[in-house]
Amino acid sequence: MMLMEKEREQILEAGRLMYERGLCQMCGGNISIRDPERNLVAIKSSGSAYIHMKKEDIIIVDMEGNVVEGTKKPSIETRMHLGLYRSRPELKAVVHSHPLHAVAWSLQHDCLPSVICAQYMTNGAICVAPYEDAGSLALADSAVKAVGKDGYACILQA
Numbered sequence: 001m002m003l004m005e006k007e008r009e010q011i012l013e014a015g016r017l018m019y020e021r022g023l024c025q026m027c028g029g030n031i032s033i034r035d036p037e038r039n040l041v042a043i044k045s046s047g048s049a050y051i052h053m054k055k056e057d058i059i060i061v062d063m064e065g066n067v068v069e070g071t072k073k074p075s076i077e078t079r080m081h082l083g084l085y086r087s088r089p090e091l092k093a094v095v096h097s098h099p100l101h102a103v104a105w106s107l108q109h110d111c112l113p114s115v116i117c118a119q120y121m122t123n124g125a126i127c128v129a130p131y132e133d134a135g136s137l138a139l140a141d142s143a144v145k146a147v148g149k150d151g152y153a154c155i156l157q158a
Helices: 005-020 078-087 100-106 137-147
Strands: 030-035 040-044 058-062 067-069 093-096 126-129 154-156
Touching: 005 030, 005 040, 005 058, 030 078, 040 078, 078 093, 078 137, 100 154, 126 137, 137 154
Parallel strands: 126 154
Antiparallel strands: 030 040, 030 093, 040 058, 058 067
């Protein structure tokens, strides 16, 4: 039996919906779900496209990023997901997508004002995290800072 089987299925379902709705392309974007009881995280494997993924393509890592179960490499953005979970222990899932309008917004603005976004879902404005290299510790730190202590979203600058 696989670890976090239900969470793997949830990631596959959400990933397919994300792809079908144009929120990610090819292998871009990643979803993770944290199991707070075991302190494990299920995360998309690197280079996998949601439309072709199977449960085996979801990797289980501990909170330090060590692979606990799976044969593929975890997402390049595992550091960012783990950083968000460490800074906000109440979070149970992280979704990183690439919606075209958010990418465009990130190039021109600092925040998406709460009057534009659904404030009850985001807990205020959505800040833009300054550009950092994909997969870097600097990007993880930038995302954590942009989400803040009580936000639920940020836009990563393209």
